[in-house]
Amino acid sequence: MQQASMVLLFLLLLAISMANAQQRNFNLSRGSTLSPMGNSSLFSQSSTFAFGFFSFGDGFAIGIWYEGTPQKTVVWTANRNDPPVSRNATIGMTNDGRLILQEVGGQEKPIANTTEPAIFVSILDSGNLVLYNSNSTIIWQSFDYPTDTLLPGLLLRAGDQLFSSISETNHSMGSFRIKMQIDGNIVMYPVGSLDAPDFAYWESDTNFVGKNATLTLDGNGRLYMLNSSGAEVKNINNGAVPSGGKIYRATIDADGIFRVYSHNLIENGSQSIVWSAPEDRCTPKGICGINGYCDLISQQPVCACPPGFVFINQDQRNLGCNRNFIVESCAFKNDRIEYTIQELQNTIWLESTYAILSSMTIEECNLACLEDCNCEVAQFQGQECKKQKLPLTFGRRTQQEAGNPTTLVKVGMDSGRNGTMDPKEARKKVLRMDILVSGVACLSFALIVLAFATFLIFRYRRWAYKKILYKANDQGLIDDVSLRAFTYNELNVATNGFVEKLGRGSFGTVFKGTLSEQRIIAVKRLEKVVAEGELEFRNEMRSIGRTHHRNLVRLLGYCHDGSNRLLVYEYMSNGTLCDYLFKSQLNPNWEERINIVLHIARGIVYLHEECETQIIHCDINPNNILMDEYGHAKIADFGLAKLLMPDHSRTLTGIRGTRGYVAPEWHKNLPITAKVDVYSFGIVLLVIICCRRSIDVNVPESEVVLIDWVYDCFTANDVCKLVPKEEVADKQSLERMVKIGLWCIEEEPVVRPSMKKVLQMLEGNVDVPIPPCTRSSL
Incomplete structure (x- = not known):
């Protein structure tokens, strides 16, 4: 009887052990999947390691971790720079032997790139994720692609x-x-x-x-x-x-x-x-970000800011420091200087000296930096005064020793010295504040009066406009109230017989003209349009006429007279962006070029997300971007490609675009989305910041194709070669622009960010991750 009981107990324990083993996946074969909310992990035989989904932010990431520890420490991450995936994502082995991440909407992303089909996936007790072929040979392993x-x-x-x-x-x-x-x-x-x-x-x-x-x-x-x-x-x-x-x-x-x-x-x-x-935790260079320095206190690294600086983010001090005053002028004003020098002892930085003065005292070094508009910081050591510009990098506090450098930081007078201020200066400041408050109060009252008057004028004009609409509706003319309909003879006279040609684009030739009221205009004679009949053409014009933005060239009117179809636009005195960059004598500097990039991005965001009906331009290139008299960029020819309706996934106009700016999906017969404009914008961005054409046969062979050259310079960490004969004050700004451009020209449309995200990156509102840099061969 006792023997029988022992046998039953053994069988019961065996059954429990087998049940637990069956709940764990040790292999992932073709057709099998893992999901965050179900069977989320693949385990090694000893259950020391697991592979699958783990929590990350508001979603999940994919990786390998210690399953046998309470911390579940992650030791490897797949596609580590990707954003979190949703709870609906799955990891699976496809029937053709690929290990992929499947996201919502059917989007696939490879986890392991193999040259031959895999049969199954396992994670070894070493923590190595491996894929086997039909011969049980390892064809891919995570040990070949370590992370941290x-x-x-x-x-x-x-x-x-x-x-x-x-x-x-x-x-x-x-x-x-x-x-x-x-x-x-x-x-x-x-x-x-x-x-x-x-x-x-x-x-x-x-x-x-x-x-x-x-x-x-x-x-x-x-x-x-x-x-x-x-x-x-x-x-x-x-x-x-x-x-x-x-x-x-x-x-x-x-x-x-x-x-x-x-x-x-x-x-x-x-x-x-x-x-x-290293043993000293302040040794890693850049641990406290730009303009910050690391101070080792009780063997713990503490980030600090130089005098006149505050943390960019008080909760994330490793991001660095910014000035706590506004830089206005370093010249003399009202017989007093706008800046003072404050000293920081025993702190070293990466040297970025632009001038060295010898045989000086520290007082002379102070004065030399104050009198130099370019000097923002000086390093004094021995009798040498080394002038530097911001940002300061790799800052670290050293042991107090004789002969250590002294950092002289130029700060605004309003930053004060330990919060103190001269009483006379304080009284002057109070008086200035009283005057400022009084001025603001008067200005506020004036603005209220102006706003009320504007409201009354608006009410009157709206009433008058409704009367016009009522009459126009009675006469069947309501559609043309916002745009002026020209006759062909009017435009023939305005352009003096279409003799002064401004340029030629994808849809036709542009001529300069002058209306009777002496307003200069640009007249585009269309040669290829989608709409065939008069009604379709008028509908298209109404759509474009309702599209208004400061970075779009404004449509003033149109002509549909027999076979003649013409558009009348505002005149842009500085021509195309191509002329502005390469043919004029203006030579826009770095800040001006960045502003041009921002203008173009804001115009595209409006077309994609903010106007009444989404418009995909399909031909963003420097010849379709015009420059006004103030150097502001405006996008032309928008809306002439087929408008993307909500129930269409592809335009019906065939391949559009300009050589060197066309997205790869045009050539692959893939659905055309707003991401084609993102790709073209990326090329335009690189053209602007590098100040050269996208394809230039007059340069060394390795630099002929701009995107290839940019990619090579970026991977070699030598982006400064891209900027022609000028010094960018902030190398990080150049690197940021290059990274944004490389994200935009990713081959896979789904990988490219939206234009709204691109604009946020350009404006510095979001971080720019390292791009994967997978280039198209087109």
């Missing part, structure tokens, strides 16, 4: 890098990287910097091991190097004491420190730091 973590068995080969995450909860690419260099050195740099000594903040000093060395971690927490023949040549962390039940990882953390961690599976996965480098 080195696991035992993963080899960081020469040229490979690990990139830190933004934070412990946001695994997008952060600010620091560690590289296994070809020369055998392991070096840490800020992301986006050159592989140069000025930017390195830690190195292993192992170039003696020779080229093509490899960094790896073993199961006992030893971080060591192998030479090109596979022999161990250097122990980086001087070994670790192995202990049963521990697993190890090496991670470059969000603060730029490379650490080896142990997780004790026996003690519920408790985590501890085995080794870290």
Whole structure:
């Protein structure tokens, strides 16, 4: 009887064990899926690691984590710079052997790019996600594409890098990287910097091991190097004491420190730091952002701002600092200077000197910086005065020692010195404030009166306008109230027989004319339009006539006289953007070119999202962007392509656009959406900031195609080559513009941002992530 009971108990335990095992997925085969709300994970055989969805922001991300620890520490992330996906997304193996992320709306994104079909996916007990073919051979593995973590068995080969995450909860690419260099050195740099000594903040000093060395971690927490023949040549962390039940990882953390961690599976996965480098947590360059500096207090890094600066975001001090005063003039005003110098001791920065003065005292250095409009900061050391411009980068407080540099910061007088102010100056300030308050009160009263008068005038004009509409409706003329209908003879006279040609576009030729009231106009004689009959043409004109924006060329009227179809536009005195950039003598500077980019973006956003009916331009290029007398850009020829109706996914006009600016989907017979304008805008943006044509045969062969050259310069971290013979005050501004342009010209339309998102990035309202830079071959 007792024997039978033991057998029953064994069978019961076996059944429970099998039931638990069946609830866990160890392989993902063709046709199988994982979802955030259901079977969300794939597990290794020991259940140490899991692959699938984990919480990120207001959605989910995809990656690999320790399942056996309460923290569920993430060690690898797929498509790490992508935004969170929704709860309706799935991970699946397709029937043709691809591992993909399927999002709402049927959009697919590869998780693993393989050269041959896979049969199934597994995650090994090493934490390596692998895809197998029909011969059970590994054809792809996550160990070949590490993110921020080195696991035992993963080899960081020469040229490979690990990139830190933004934070412990946001695994997008952060600010620091560690590289296994070809020369055998392991070096840490800020992301986006050159592989140069000025930017390195830690190195292993192992170039003696020779080229093509490899960094790896073993199961006992030893971080060591192998030479090109596979022999161990250097122990980086001087070994670790192995202990049963521990697993190890090496991670470059969000603060730029490379650490080896142990997780004790026996003690519920408790985590501890085995080794870290560098030891000084203020060493990572750029940890406190632009104009900020790091001060080590009780062995903890604390970000601070120089005198006259405040944090950009008080809750995220690593973003850096901005001035707390408005820069107006550095000249003398009312016999007193507008600025003063404040000193910051024992702080070093990345040197960006534009002038060095020798044999000076600190007082003379102060005065030299005050009298120089370009000087914003000076470094004084010994008897040398080094003048610099903002931004300050890689700031760090050093130990107080004789001979340390003194940073002289030019600040506004209104910033005060420790909050004190001269009493006379205070009384003057109170008097100025009283005058200001009185002025504002008077101005407010005047504006109220003006607003009331404007309201009465508006009411009267609206009443008069309704009377006109009523009469026009009786006469069948209501459709043409907003636009003037011209006869062909009127425009023939206005243009003096169409003799002065302004240019030629996709839809016809443009001529200069003058109306009887001496108003200069531009008359476009159409050669190809979608609408065939008079009614269709008039409807199209009404749609365009209702479209008004400061960055769109205004349509004043039209002519439909027999076979003659003409449009009458406001005249733009500075011609096309192409002429403005390449043929005129104006040579717009960097700020003017950025403003032109913003004008164009705002015009396209209006067409896509703000006008009555969405308009896809289909031919954004420098010849369809006109410049007024003030250098403001306006978009022409909008609405002449077929309007996109809500029930249409593709225009019916065939391939439009100008060579060098056409989106890839035109050539692939894909649905045409507003993203074609985003692509063309991206090319125009790069043309404007680089001040050269999209295709130029008069340059070296590697620079002929602009987008290829921009891509090469961006990946080589040498974007300054793109700007012609001028100094951009803020290199970050140039890099930001290049990144936005590269996002816009992504081959896949779904990857490109909307124009509204592009405008937000241009205006600095949202961050610009690193673009994937997948180029079209068209």
